[in-house]
Each structure stands twice: as C-alpha cells, then as structure tokens.
Amino acid sequence: xxxxxxxxxxxxxxxxxxxxxxxxxxxxxxxxxxxxxxxxxxxxxxxxxxxxxxxxxxxxxxxxxxxxxxxxxxxxxxxxxxxxxxxxxxxxxxxxxxxxxxxxxxxxxxxxxxxxxxxxxxxxxxxxxxxxxxxxxxxxxxxxxxxxxxxxxxxxxxxxxxxxxxxxxxxxxxxxxxxxxxxxxxxxxxxxxxxxxxxxxxxxxxxxxxxxxxxxxxxxxxxxxxxxxxxxxxxxxxxxxxxxxxxxxxxxxxxxxxxxxxxxxxxxxxxxxxxxxxxxxxxxxxxxxxxxxxxxxxxxxxxxxxxxxxxxxxxxxxxxxxxxxxxxxxxxxxxxxxxxxxxxxxx
Amino acid sequence: xxxxxxxxxxxxxxxxxxxxxxxxxxxxxxxxxxxxxxxxxxxxxxxxxxxxxxxxxxxxxxxxxxxxxxxxxxxxxxxxxxxxxxxxxxxxxxxxxxxxxxxxxxxxxxxxxxxxxxxxxxxxxxxxxxxxxxxxxxxxxxxxxxxxxxxxxxxxxxxxxxxxxxxxxxxxxxxxxxxxxxxxxxxxxxxxxxxxxxxxxxxxxxxxxxxxxxxxxxxxxxxxxxxxxxxxxxxxxxxxxxxxxxxxxxxxxxxxxxxxxxxxxxxxxxxxxxxxxxxxxxxxxxxxxxxxxxxxxxxxxxxxxxxxxxxxxxxxxxxxxxxxxxxxxxxxxxxxxxxxxxxxxxx
DNA sequence: TAGAAAATCCAAAGCGCTTTGGAAAACCCT
DNA sequence: AGGGTTTTCCAAAGCGCTTTGGATTTTCTA
Numbered sequence: 001x002x003x004x005x006x007x008x009x010x011x012x013x014x015x016x017x018x019x020x021x022x023x024x025x026x027x028x029x030x031x032x033x034x035x036x037x038x039x040x041x042x043x044x045x046x047x048x049x050x051x052x053x054x055x056x057x058x059x060x061x062x063x064x065x066x067x068x069x070x071x072x073x074x075x076x077x078x079x080x081x082x083x084x085x086x087x088x089x090x091x092x093x094x095x096x097x098x099x100x101x102x103x104x105x106x107x108x109x110x111x112x113x114x115x116x117x118x119x120x121x122x123x124x125x126x127x128x129x130x131x132x133x134x135x136x137x138x139x140x141x142x143x144x145x146x147x148x149x150x151x152x153x154x155x156x157x158x159x160x161x162x163x164x165x166x167x168x169x170x171x172x173x174x175x176x177x178x179x180x181x182x183x184x185x186x187x188x189x190x191x192x193x194x195x196x197x198x199x200x201x202x203x204x205x206x207x208x209x210x211x212x213x214x215x216x217x218x219x220x221x222x223x224x225x226x227x228x229x230x231x232x233x234x235x236x237x238x239x240x241x242x243x244x245x246x247x248x249x250x251x252x253x254x255x256x257x258x259x260x261x262x263x264x265x266x267x268x269x270x271x272x273x274x275x276x277x278x279x280x281x282x283x284x285x286x287x288x289x290x291x292x293x294x295x296x297x298x299x300x301x302x303x304x305x306x307x308x309x310x311x312x313x314x315x316x317x318x319x320x321x322x323x324x325x326x327x328x329x330x331x332x333x334x335x336x337x338x339x340x341x342x343x344x345x346x347x
Numbered sequence: 348x349x350x351x352x353x354x355x356x357x358x359x360x361x362x363x364x365x366x367x368x369x370x371x372x373x374x375x376x377x378x379x380x381x382x383x384x385x386x387x388x389x390x391x392x393x394x395x396x397x398x399x400x401x402x403x404x405x406x407x408x409x410x411x412x413x414x415x416x417x418x419x420x421x422x423x424x425x426x427x428x429x430x431x432x433x434x435x436x437x438x439x440x441x442x443x444x445x446x447x448x449x450x451x452x453x454x455x456x457x458x459x460x461x462x463x464x465x466x467x468x469x470x471x472x473x474x475x476x477x478x479x480x481x482x483x484x485x486x487x488x489x490x491x492x493x494x495x496x497x498x499x500x501x502x503x504x505x506x507x508x509x510x511x512x513x514x515x516x517x518x519x520x521x522x523x524x525x526x527x528x529x530x531x532x533x534x535x536x537x538x539x540x541x542x543x544x545x546x547x548x549x550x551x552x553x554x555x556x557x558x559x560x561x562x563x564x565x566x567x568x569x570x571x572x573x574x575x576x577x578x579x580x581x582x583x584x585x586x587x588x589x590x591x592x593x594x595x596x597x598x599x600x601x602x603x604x605x606x607x608x609x610x611x612x613x614x615x616x617x618x619x620x621x622x623x624x625x626x627x628x629x630x631x632x633x634x635x636x637x638x639x640x641x642x643x644x645x646x647x648x649x650x651x652x653x654x655x656x657x658x659x660x661x662x663x664x665x666x667x668x669x670x671x672x673x674x675x676x677x678x679x680x681x682x683x684x685x686x687x688x689x690x691x692x693x694x
Numbered sequence: 695t696a697g698a699a700a701a702t703c704c705a706a707a708g709c710g711c712t713t714t715g716g717a718a719a720a721c722c723c724t
Numbered sequence: 725a726g727g728g729t730t731t732t733c734c735a736a737a738g739c740g741c742t743t744t745g746g747a748t749t750t751t752c753t754a
Contacts, residue, residue, distance in 0.1 A: 005466045007740055018704045023742060033702065052467040054404035055740035058709045063401065065448070072434065080633040083430035087419065090451040099469075101412070102447045104437040119352045120399040120710095122446075228633040229605075255633055258576075258605060262645075265612035286427040286575040286602055298609075354710055365734045370712060380732065402710035405739045467740095 006047045015043050026051075057121070065099045066317060067123035069113050071130065072104045080255065081306050082129070084284050085151065088310025089127065096318045098124075111140055118146040125321045127151060127313055131163075133197050147324070149317040151309065152198050162320060164313045164331040168198050168280075171302040171335040172205030172250065175278050178300075178337070179248045180213050183345045184276060188221040188239050188246040190232060190256050199224065202252055202280070227252055232259025240267060240275070247346035248276035254287060257299055261342075277342040280335075282306040300343040304335040353394045362390050373398075404468070412446045413664060414470035416460050418477065419451045427602065428653050429476070431631050432498065435657025436474065443665045445471075458487055465493040472668045474498060474660055478510075478544050494671070496664040498656065499545050509667060511660045511678040515545050515627075518649040518682040519552030519597065522625050525647075525684070526595045527560050530692045531623060535568040535586050535593040537579060537603050546571065549599055549627070574599055579606025587614060587622070594693035595623035601634060604646055608689075624689040627682075629653040647690040651682040 006014075012022040017036070025032045025040035032040075043049075057063045066089075070082060090100045101123055105113050114137070117123045125147035128137055135154035138161055150163040172189075179187050189206050192199035207217050220242075223235045232251060236259065239246055251257035257279035261271060269275045281303035297303075316329055353361075359369040364383070372379045372387035379387075390396075404410045413436075417429060437447045448470055452460050461484070464470045472494035475484055482501035485508055497510040519536075526534050536553050539546035554564050567589075570582045579598060583606065586593055598604035604626035608618060616622045628650035644650075663676055 008742095009740075019741080020705080020743080021703055024703090027742085031702065036702080048466075050463060050467050052405070052740050053469050054401040054410065054467075055709090056742080057401035058399070058405050058711085059740080059742040061709080070434070070437070072438065080427055080430055080631070083427055083433075086430075086449065087417070087451065090417070090449055091419065094451050100449045100451075102433065102437055102449060104434065104441050104447075116397060119395075120397050120401075122400045228635070230635065258609075261612075262605075262608065265608075284427070288575070288577065355712095356710075366711080367713080367735080368733055371733090374712085378732065383732080399710050402739090403712080405741085406710080406712040408739080 006049045007052070008049075011040075011044060011047055011049050014047065015040060061121055063121055063124055064097060065101045065123045066093055066314070067101050067103065067117050067126040068129065069103050069105050069110055069126070071107050071110065079130075080284065081253075081282050084282065084305075084307045085129075085310035085313075087285070088305075088307040088312075089314035090310075092311045092314030092318065096315075098318060110137065114141060114144060114146060118144045125149075125317050127317060131197050132195050133200055135197070147317065147321050149313050149320065151313050152196075155197055155200070158330065160328060162316055162328045162330065164309060164316060164333070165198075166304045166309070166333045166335050168201040169205035169208070171280065171304075171337075172202040173209045174205075174337055175250055175280075175300075175302055176206045176209035177212075178339075179250070179276060179278060179343065180209060180215065182248075182276070182343065184246075184248040185215060185346075186218070186221065186244065186246040186248075188249045189223070190235050190249060190251045190260065191222060191224045192227045192252045194224040199252060206250065221246055227256050229255050229259040229262075232256025232261075233263045234259070236260040236263035237267070240264070240269075248278070248343070251277070251279040254279050254281045254284065254299065254301070258287075271342040272340075272344045274347055276300075276344060276346070281338075297338055297340045298342065300338065300340040302335040302337050304333055309333070353396045354399070355396075358391060358394055358396050361394065362387060408468055410468055410471055411444060412448045412470045413440055413661070414448050414450065414464050414473040415476065416450050416452050416457055416473070418454050418457065426477075427631065428600075428629050431629065431654045432476075432657035432660075434632070435652075435654035435659075436661035437657075439658045439661030439665065443662075445665060457484065461488060461491060461493060465491045472496075472664050474664060479542050480544050480547055482544070494664065494668050496660050496667065498660050499543075502544055502547070505677065507675060509663055509675045509677065511656060511663060511680070512545075513651045513656070513680045513682050515548040516552040516555070518627065518651075518684075519549040520556045521552075521684055522597055522627075522647075522649050523553045523556035524559075525686075526597070526623060526625060526690065527556060527562065529595075529623065529690065531593075531595040532562060532693075533565070533568065533591065533593040533595075535596045536570070537582050537596060537598045537607065538569060538571045539574045539599045541571040546599060553597065568593055574603050576602050576606040576609075579603025579608075580610045581606070583607040583610035584614070587611070587616075595625065595690070598624070598626040601626050601628045601631065601646065601648070605634075618689040619687075619691045621694060623647075623691060623693070628685075644685055644687050645689065647685065647687040649682040649684050651680055656680070 008019050008022060012019045021032055022040050025037040026044060093100050103113055128148055128150040131150050131152045131154045133155040138154055141148045150161060153163050153165045176187060191203055194200050210217050225231045236249060249260055251260055257277060260277055264271055264275055271277050278300040281301040283303050283305040320326060355366050355369060359366045368379055369387050372384040373391060440447050450460055475495055475497040478497050478499045478501045480502040485501055488495045497508060500510050500512045523534060538550055541547050557564050572578045583596060596607055598607055604624060607624055611618055611622055618624050625647040628648040630650050630652040667673060
C-alpha cells in the first residue's frame with residue numbers, strides 16, 4: 001500500500017543481509033537457505049520492493065520487453081486486425097512478465113529500427129507482422145541475432161525461422177469448393193494485397209479449387225487491395241454491375257465483406273438468395289457477439305481467431321527468448337468452416 | 348551499416364576525449380565547442396554509436412517510454428478505436444523519440460500497474476483511456492505524481508488535470524436536433540456504456556435536444572452497451588420490431604451503426620427513406636475510403652478523427668513530461684457534422 | 695572429533711550512461 | 725604583461741541491479 005520506494009540496498013540493510021544474498025533470494029538462486037529466502041520475500045513484500053527495470057536491464061542485458069514495429073503506410077491506415085492480435089500477445093507477455101513496446105515506422109525505417117532494438121537491447125525479441133512474399137526482414141533479423149517469430153510465413157525458407165500461420169491456402173480452397181458444389185461457376189475473390197504472402201496463398205487455394213473442377217480462372221474476377229470496408233463495397237459494386245457478373249463472392253476479410261454486404265443490400269439483392277457471400281473471418285472481437293453462445297454466424301466463413309494467434313505467437317517468442325538456441329518452431333493452424341446465411345445455390 | 352556496437356567509452360577513446368565531453372557534445376550542452384561537437388557527432392555517426400536506453404534511463408531517471416494500460420474485459424473485447432488512437436499517438440511519440448509501451452490488465456489491476464510504472468520509472472507518463480463518470484485513476488495518478496493526459500474527461504474536477512476531449516454533448520445535441528427538424532418524433536439512441544463519461548455526455552446532448560423541442564424522453568428508446576457491431580444489429584432489430592418503433596436511430600459508434608444497417612437492410616427498410624440512421628464517426632481508418640477524395644460519406648454523422656486525437660494527446664503528454672510543473676492543459680474539439688444518405692424525413 | 699564437503703553468505707566489480715566539482719587552457723581587457 | 729573571465733575539458737562518483745570469486749559457517753563422514 002505504501003508508495004515509498006525502496007531499493008535493493010535499503011532492503012538488504014533493513015534485513016541485515018548483503019545485496020547479493022537478497023538478490024539471490026528474490027531471484028530463486030539455490031545458494032540461499034529457504035529460511036532466509038522466506039524472510040527476504042516477506043520483507044520485500046512489506047516494504048513494497050520492486051526492482052528497477054533499467055538497472056536490471058543494464059546488469060543483465062535483458063529488457064523483458066517485446067517489440068512490435070507497426071508499419072504505417074502513407075494513408076496512415078492502421079490494420080484493425082492488429083489490435084486483436086496485440087490483445088492476445090500482450091496477454092501472453094503479461095503472464096510471463098514481459099511488456100509490449102510499439103514503434104510506428106514507415107516501411108523504409110523498419111530495418112533501422114530493428115538494428116536499434118538489437119544493438120542496445122531495448123527489446124529482447126520482436127514479432128514480424130505481415131510477411132511479404134519476399135521478406136527481407138527475416139534475413140536481417142537473423143543476421144542481427146535478434147529473436148523473432150513471424151506471424152504468417154514468407155514465401156521461402158520456411159524452416160530457418162519460427163512462425164505461426166493459419167492454413168490460408170486450404171481455407172480458401174475449401175470455401176471455393178463449397179461454393180462450386182452449390183452450383184456457382186463464376187466466383188469472385190476480393191483479396192488482400194498480393195504482395196503479402198497470406199493473400200498469395202489464399203489466391204492459390206481459390207485457383208486450385210477452380211482448376212480441380214475444370215473451371216476457368218478469370219483474372220477479372222479477382223481484386224487485390226488493402227482490406228477495408230470501402231474496398232469491399234467498391235469492388236463488389238463494380239463486379240456486380242459488370243456484364244458477366246459473378247454469382248458468388250469470397251472476401252479476404254470480414255471488413256471488406258461488410259462493405260460487400262452494404263453494396264449488395266443497396267442493389268436490392270438478398271444475400272444467400274440472389275447472391276452468395278463468403279469470407280475469411282479473423283474473429284475480430286468488435287464484430288463478435290458478446291455472449292458468444294452457440295448462435296451460428298451470419299456470414300458463411302472460414303475462421304480462426306487472430307487474438308488466439310497473437311497469444312500463441314507471444315508464447316512462442318518468449319519461449320524462444322528463454323531458450324536462445326532452440327530450433328525454430330512452426331505451427332500451422334487449420335481454420336474452421338462455418339455455413340451461415342449468406343450463401344446458397346445460384347439463381 | 349556496420350552492426351558493431353560501440354559504447355561511450357570506446358567512442359571517446361577513439362576520439363581522444365573524455366566520456367564527459369563526448370556525452371555533452373552529443374546531448375547539446377553548451378560547455379563544449381562547436382568544433383569538437385561536430386567532430387564528435389561525425390565519429391558517432393561513423394561508428395554507429397547508439398546510447399543504451401537502460402543505461403541512460405538508469406542515469407537520468409527517465410525512460411523515454413509512454414505507458415498505455417489497456418483494460419481487458421472478461422470478454423477479451425478489445426476496443427477497435429484503440430488501434431487508431433494508438434496509431435496517432437505512437438506517431439507523436441516517434442517524432443519526439445519516445446516509445447509506446449502497452450500492458451494488458453484487468454480493471455482491478457490497473458492501479459497496481461500505475462504504481463509499478465511510477466515507482467521504478469518504467470515509463471515517463473501514461474495516457475488514461477476511457478474515463479468513467481467517476482474516475483479513481485485520476486486521483487491515484489496525481490498522488491503518485493506520474494504525468495498523464497486523459498483522453499476524454501471525467502465527470503468532475505475538470506481543471507486539475509490535462510485532458511483532450513471532443514464535445515460529445517453538443518455533437519449529439521446537433522445530430523438529434525437535425526433529425527427533429529426533419530420531422531422525426533421518436534428517435535432512438537444506441538449509446539455506449541453509460542458508466543463511461545463520454546456516453547453520459549452524449550445522452551445529455553440527446554436529451555437536451557429533445558427537451559428543447561418539447562419532445563418526451565422515452566427511456567425505452569435508449570440502450571447502453573459496449574459499442575460493437577452485433578450490439579447495433581441486435582438493438583436495432585429489437586427497437587424496430589417493437590410496437591411503437593422509432594423512425595430514426597442515432598448510434599454512438601460507426602461499428603454499431605454498421606450493425607444497425609445490417610438489421611435495417613435485412614428487414615427490407617431503405618435507409619434514408621423508410622428509416623433514418625445517424626452516427627458518431629471516429630473516422631476509423633479501416634472504414635475510411637482509401638482515396639479520401641471529397642466523396643461525401645454514406646452515413647449522416649458527426650465526426651472527429653480519433654487518430655488525430657491520439658496524436659494530439661501524445662503531444663500534450665510529451666510536452667507535459669518535458670515541462671513537469673506546467674499548468675494542466677485542456678482541449679475541447681468540436682466535431683463536424685456531415686449529411687449523408689442515411690437520413691431523410693420520416694415516412 | 696577431526697577433516698572434508700556442503701551450505702550460506704559477502705565485498706566488490708561491473709553494466710553504460712550522466713553529472714558534479716574542478717582544473718587547465720584560451721581569451722580579453724587595460 | 726598581468727589579472728580576471730570565459731571556454732573547454734576531465735576524473736570520478738553515482739544510478740540500482742547482477743554476478744564473480746571468496747570467505748565463513750554448518751553439516752556430514754569415518
């Protein structure tokens with residue numbers, strides 16, 4: 001309760017012990033008897049002792065901080081998926097006694113920031129967000145020697161670093177497959193930016209399903225942009241107003257799906273009847289029903305919680321930091337399919 | 348380019364100067380000649396010198412980190428407005444050489460975290476998010492002596508601390524007023540949690556407008572919950588299916604407005620014709636059109652960019668940290684009204 | 695019970711920076 | 725040129741922790 005600030009020296013003086021012993025007692029070293037350890041812990045509690053992070057960090061070379069650099073594009077668009085991911089990650093960090101540090105950066109500054117992070121150990125490790133098909137950050141971080149876990153995967157060398165990803169390819173294959181079986185022949189894909197690896201994999205899955213059914217791949221039915229609501233609206237309108245409109249649309253994000261839904265409604269089309277909509281769903285918390293109780297979702301979707309992903313990536317990174325020279329770990333999550341009300345046989 | 352790590356000692360040895368002089372040269376102290384300062388800076392650049400944050404922090408007692416504690420509710424719902432706010436704030440921080448630290452916490456842990464932050468100066472200041480009507484954090488932070496800026500305001504004592512807020516009350520008064528002038532008599536308010544101060548002010552504005560026009564305030568037309576999409580959907584359906592349904596609805600967030608739109612569409616009502624929808628709009632980046640070019644918005648709304656707010660709050664906090672005993676500063680932003688396509692005279 | 699082994703503790707040296715309190719050098723004026 | 729300023733620099737003492745290398749005490753073994 002007391003807000004007085006005690007440091008190690010004062011604490012050990014009050015105990016009549018050396019700083020060494022007190023430090024060791026508190027940090028669980030074996031060369032201190034359980035009796036004194038208990039005494040020390042009690043005193044620390046009572047005097048409200050909290051070690052200074054900067055002093056600890058200076059002495060150990062560890063900061064107990066995980067870095068996230070968030071790429072700020074020219075449009076200052078912040079990826080809303082980021083907040084859910086971070087919620088999960090910071091949860092894992094808090095449990096392990098780590099803090100989360102964020103630095104906003106233009107893409108071209110990112111490399112320099114990593115160097116800065118590492119050279120003066122401001123952070124003990126970083127999470128790499130949004131890996132591209134060609135991902136220079138991975139080699140950079142490896143050469144710097146800064147521990148990292150990638151959320152997603154880069155296009156190549158999947159075994160030289162740790163990552164956690166969902167099976168985007170099979171998710172989209174499954175979704176497309178389902179629509180084809182319903183009878184759809186012209187299916188559009190409102191994809192994310194295909195410089196991103198996840199988007200490329202999704203497209204691959206989509207095309208695989210089409211090919212499997214001997215259906216043509218029409219490039220006019222695929223769009224690729226930053227996944228937000230207006231993009232979903234805009235591209236849906238454009239596609240549906242074209243001469244040979246698709247009968248089904250697959251969205252790479254529920255945000256663009258919401259935009260698509262708005263467009264469809266505005267055009268007087270009934271989802272699931274006149275037009276079919278399906279989407280990938282990151283289970284963004286602010287779009288989820290609060291109760292969560294078994295009510296089936298509105299959109300037909302494949303889903304996987306990005307918040308859970310954040311937590312898992314955080315855990316993986318921390319365990320990697322603790323055991324520095326452990327082998328890279330990979331985790332590939334399957335996403336769940338969920339039939340909602342927005343799909344049906346074509347008219 | 349070189350990844351070698353040089354510290355002050357090595358740098359000063361290579362220059363044939365003392366650590367004192369080099370440190371002073373780099374930190375812009377006047378007691379060093381411009382000639383040596385230039386020499387020092389050149390060498391620092393060449394050797395890629397970066398001061399160690401923990402050492403600096405230990406020596407100065409300043410961490411150059413701003414703390415944000417994000418309250419994690421039981422539902423693990425992360426406020427999506429948070430990501431945009433943080434984008435703006437971290438931008439301001441980056442400019443001033445500060446980093447942003449996030450710690451996830453259950454509401455009951457928050458006080459302890461502030462104490463922890465301050466006692467060992469892990470952070471130099473904090474941003475207080477989501478102030479309640481009664482806000483214990485303010486007194487706590489004042490007693491601890493940790494600099495802070497509130498995003499929003501608490502209900503009382505507005506002059507003892509720094510804050511930045513939008514004029515929620517007049518914004519909602521204006522919106523309600525507009526709907527009344529269009530001819531609406533039964534107007535619903537889909538509000539945020541009214542334990543939050545901003546929601547209370549919004550309701551006040553809404554009620555003021557009604558009273559000004561001698562219209563009754565019907566508690567059945569007001570709902571109060573966490574602002575997300577499903578909430579908007581659910582409450583809209585419920586309200587519109589009731590015996591004496593409103594002809595217009597005002598939403599406290601564009602997320603619930605999107606939910607409301609979904610409900611309305613599903614019921615076969617045309618927004619702006621059969622039913623009027625208006626909303627407060629935080630200009631969340633992922634709902635904004637990428638081009639931004641003068642296209643009028645879809646929703647009738649009052650708006651103010653929460654990202655800009657984040658940047659401003661960040662700036663205010665940093666200036667307060669730099670000038671510790673400056674008087675509290677307040678900023679009240681007016682929000683802009685924008686007539687969209689979702690409102691019209693009642694049927 | 696003596697001697698060795700194990701358990702327990704400590705003084706002091708860092709970690710990499712800032713800053714105090716001077717000292718030395720350079721400059722300025724009459 | 726001599727005195728006082730002003731400028732320029734430095735040695736060393738912290739900041740609050742961890743950790744090395746011993747010293748001291750206790751426990752165990754025969």
